[in-house]
Amino acid sequence: MIQVKSLYKSFEDKDVLLDINATFNQGKTNLIIGQSGSGKTVFIKCLVGLLKPTKGQILYDNRDFLSMSKNEKKLLRREMGMIFQSAALFDSLSVLENVMFPLDMFSNDTLRDRTRRAQFCLDRVNLLDAQKKFPGEISGGMQKRVAIARAIALNPKYLFCDEPNSGLDPKTSLLIDELIHDITTEYDMTTIINTHDMNSVMGIGESIIYIYQGRKEWEGTKDEIFTATNKRLNDFIFASDLLKKVRNEEINDISANDVDL
């Protein structure tokens, strides 16, 4: 579980995050949603330590991340996995070598065991056949799957995904979402996904927080989002006519169920 308490982040005079309080539960896919420029990426970067918050607390299973020493942070980071928007695979390494990289760095297993573990992770994302290829030779969706395999290689407790669906077609996006959701349940991880993909929100949003101009505006689940009264959230989520229609149908269903009861 990750808890965030009164988190602030500013760049010079500009406040980007203001008094964010949130709890991200273990074994669940926790989504952070918001418009572009709302501070989602800054928030996730603060959580993983790529940016230093101005003030606040980040607790990883009650361990205060911000007051940790360099070595303690280093050890905690071995419990983290991250999937970047651009996949961030190492160009000079093959797919298998990319997945093996964290194992090579931190595992004391033999080469055979490390290879076996990397192949197992690649098999988990259905990419065992592409193990000898280089990142430049595979599609964007496959790169994201390799990034997932690399992120889970060391059995992390915390998984962070920064817009994992960006640049992918809807079908591949769904596949990635399902994969992340399944892996979260399977490994009982605390997964935090930064997204503005509405399919992800409706599909795997077990716990959602909505950020608007650096402030947390709303918190709930994918089911609660249909009945949410927050105007900014509704304007953001149900921006298209199609989604407005879906929402109205969903509300009608809920009303009909209530009458039946």
Place this chain on the structure above:
Amino acid sequence: MILKPISTFGQYIILMGRTFSRPDRMRMFFKQYLNEMVSLGINSIGIVLLISFFIGAVITIQIKLNIQSPWMPRFVVGYTTREIMLLEFSSSIMCLILAGKVGSNIASEIGTMRVTQQIDALEIMGVNPANYLIFPKIIALMTVIPFLVIFSIFAGIIGAFFTCWFGGILNVEDLEYGLQYSFQEWFIWCSFIKSIFFAFIIASVSAYFGYNIEGGSIAVGKASTDSVVMSSVLILFSDLVLTQLLMG
């Protein structure tokens, strides 16, 4: 005006502090170290040989045509060619050329890794990116550069012989005598010492520019150019200081 260079120097020192720490895994360090020796050193042999060969030949022709007179001993061409190759070209000028080739390669490689979040990925894994990426490059270039200096000196001398064999502008015996005349072994060591300093400048300065990129592909291009300019300026400046210290 004054604050920016001080702040840049401070950032460079901080980066070097992170770079020169104990590698997380020695096995991975040696793997990277060998890869970098090939990519930065072995792959530069061709250009070093080519340029040194022609410069050696051209120096011989220029000295013969412009300096030699009946009042000068005949061996002066070989002697001057050797001194130029040994003292300046094979260490300083060759390193200026390598600053262009190797420096821009390092800056753009690390810069692209920064832009595509590969460095962030390393950081989140708990790897020290500066140590993992920069340290092997610096050590590898400092290791291979004395060998490149030797290759350069030999290629230059072969170039000088070519002007005698095929150009016929000078007697081979005179060139040979001049090349051996009043030879001081210390000059070779001076070349090695200077080149090792220059290798450190090329690798560390280029890595600094690449590592601190903010932006996209334009920033990568700018960092690559800046790294070459800054490395060249620092090589020239340190050449002045080192020459005074070693030869003065």
